[in-house]
Amino acid sequence: MAKKKRTVRIAHELPRDRRIAIKKALEDHETETRSDWDRENEWKQIRFCRKIIKPGQLRTVEMPLLNVSLGDKWPISVTIIHGKRPGPVVTILGAIHGDELTGTSACTNLLSPKFTGPEGSLNPNTVAGTIRIVPVVNLPGYREKSRYFPDGRDLNRNFPGRSKGSTTSRVASQLWHNLIKSSDVIIDMHSAAKGRSNMPQIRADLSHPESNLLAKAFGIELILDSRPPKGSLRQKANANDIASITYEGGGADLLDQQAVGVAVHGCMNVLRKLKVIPGNPHRPKFRLNAGGSKWLRAGEGGLLDMFVKPGSIVERGDVLATISDPNSPGLLVDIVAPEDGLMICTATNPFVTAGTPVAHFLPVSKHIELIKTQIATDGTLIVSGSLGEPIWREDDEVEEVEVGGEWSVGGVDAEWNIETAADNDDDEDVGETSPQKSAV
Ligand SMILES: [Zn+2]
Structure with a gap:
């Protein structure tokens, strides 16, 4: 059938x-x-x-x-x-x-x-x-x-x-x-x-x-x-x-x-x-x-241990990362997923202070099951082209999913930018404002 x-x-x-x-x-x-x-x-x-x-x-x-x-x-x-x-x-x-x-x-x-x-x-x-x-x-x-x-x-x-x-x-x-x-x-x-x-x-x-x-x-x-x-x-x-x-x-x-x-x-x-x-x-x-996303921030300072990577599909309550401090052994703070969603960007630098953005999160709520139909063994979304050529498909066979919201502070990466680059307020993929300043 x-x-x-x-x-x-x-x-x-x-x-x-x-x-x-x-x-x-x-x-x-x-x-x-x-x-x-x-x-x-x-x-x-x-x-x-x-x-x-x-x-x-x-x-x-x-x-x-x-x-x-x-x-x-x-x-x-x-x-x-x-x-x-x-x-x-x-x-x-x-x-x-x-x-x-x-x-x-x-x-x-x-x-x-x-x-x-x-x-x-x-x-x-x-x-x-x-x-x-x-x-x-x-x-x-x-x-x-x-x-x-x-x-x-x-x-x-x-x-x-x-x-x-x-x-x-x-x-x-x-x-x-x-x-x-x-x-x-x-x-x-x-x-x-x-x-x-x-x-x-x-x-x-x-x-x-x-x-x-x-x-x-x-x-x-x-x-x-x-x-x-x-x-x-x-x-x-x-x-x-x-x-x-x-x-x-x-x-x-x-x-x-x-x-x-x-x-x-x-x-x-x-x-x-x-x-x-x-x-x-x-x-x-x-x-x-x-049309929008959420940035997740560290609530405490220390060393960040990320359990997810770019493209990870997560469910509400999943532990995404922990923060530990070498000066306070035995204490760990978790960062958890606020909703079902997709990690579209994650930090690669483990040094964080309270307020450092650590992940860019796309809430996909009711479409999580659809997205999971294309999940790799490591829990990430399989993106077309990453594993060879996918099958050919008619344009009207593509399922269009619109994700609502707005970009916080007006731009895709503006949240990251505020933390890292005070004079560069609408960046697209922001790093340091000058070669002398560190990104995180
Ligand atoms: Zn660039």
Whole structure:
């Protein structure tokens, strides 16, 4: 007997203003008929940083972050896969924060012969459109294992930048004019900042229609509906009507191969959805569209022993962590789950004081049983792409689950930010405010 399909739609749980904004944006949005992507159109060679790339060619070009005659230009490596046929320009970025390596590793994977070789999906002879892959955007930060630029600024708060501004602002301007402005679609890949780790997730402004479609095309289970931080690449791209999403997975200074696998899987899904490469995009069994979350804090100081990790599915009352103090042997304080839910981020640094945020929690209440249908032996949610390719699925077979609430203090990571970075009040994946300050 055929199994009856279960549909979960709980739209009333999203905040009313977001529900209205998203619905209106999608209704008003008419899918653009991009005549320039028409397969019959003439498709020419392109020029990037004075280098010519012909249709059907893959070429790696050096792009300087600074236009200087003296000193380091910080030349970043941009690989351009210029397809044989017309199509969109898709830009895939890693390490805008120099210590966040998930995106860097995902880009390196995509550039391997497995994908770009004669039989690979990204072979330029079979591509329609142009794919630009940049494994490391913040080159000086990467060299120093730092989130920041050498002037202590956060590149992802300085877009679109100024050519006569600060060092970081000049770099943002250079990136904006040479790489971002000419993109149709941007996938910007990040990890959690130092001291914590994220489960794979997409962040997008779901009231921006093209970004909404892009977020869903990525094909994973968790989407956080969040308006982008001021000065972020995502904000400026959306303001210029460029579809843009942020992928988050793993933590700074870590190489979480499952998060990398999900990133590669998601990028390929987007390219399939846009028909840049052949094949059907994979879709998740369900999708959590989250409008809010809760941060859990340490009530006491000492050493934190976490029993859960990013992606752990927990029930109300489960002990998530204990805090002990070497100066008070034998005394333990538990941190328990306030509701049934999903740990979307957990601390990796064991040093805590009273008030330190230790976990980012997504209450999923009545949908816990649905989520548990995709649980791994270690108690975490199996995210599509982390364990090989999932089965193909029709779009209307995806169960949409809306998780209500609001982001405390107005932003996804603002709670963390208040504790760790007093002058950086709307960060997306916050770490230290400067290289001198410790995150926790
Ligand atoms: Zn980041």
